[in-house]
Every structure is written in structure tokens, then in C-alpha cells.
Amino acid sequence: MTAGPSFGATDDGQGPHVAGLQHGMSFTECVTGLGRLPVRGAYYIAAPYKVADQQGAIARVFAIKSAGTPGIAEAS
Numbered sequence: 001m002t003a004g005p006s007f008g009a010t011d012d013g014q015g016p017h018v019a020g021l022q023h024g025m026s027f028t029e030c031v032t033g034l035g036r037l038p039v040r041g042a043y044y045i046a047a048p049y050k051v052a053d054q055q056g057a058i059a060r061v062f063a064i065k066s067a068g069t070p071g072i073a074e075a076s
Contacts, residue, residue, distance in 0.1 A: 028061060035073030037047055037063050 048059035
């Protein structure tokens with residue numbers, strides 16, 4: 001998971017994606033609000049939808065953490 005636009009170079013990200021896919025990786029890019037999550041202890045849920053003949057798709061991403069647990073950006 002990354003807040004960046006791609007796991008590879010933004011002008012040609014195919015190489016890192018192909019290498020990761022060969023090892024069963026999946027990619028979630030352009031995620032927002034990551035600073036509200038703790039380093040450990042949150043559940044990550046991705047709910048993509050299937051688009052025929054596409055290599056990628058839009059997904060809704062959810063994270064669940066314990067109440068009162070500060071996120072990375074909230075910890076002091």
C-alpha cells in the first residue's frame with residue numbers, strides 16, 4: 001500500500017508491477033489518510049470491483065483500528 005501514484009516510476013511503472021505480480025503481490029496506490037493509522041494493529045480491507053479485460057480497477061479501502069489508538073501522525 002502506498003500514498004504515491006505508483007510502486008514504480010510514475011512514467012513507467014510496469015517493471016516493478018510485473019515483478020511483484022510474479023510473486024502474488026497486489027498493489028494499492030494513491031491511498032489517503034495513512035497517517036491516522038498506527039504502525040501496527042490496524043486491519044486493512046480492500047474492496048475492488050472486477051472490470052472485464054482490465055489489469056487494474058478502482059477499489060474502496062477501509063482500515064479499522066482500536067478506539068483511542070493514535071495514528072502515526074497523531075502520536076507525539
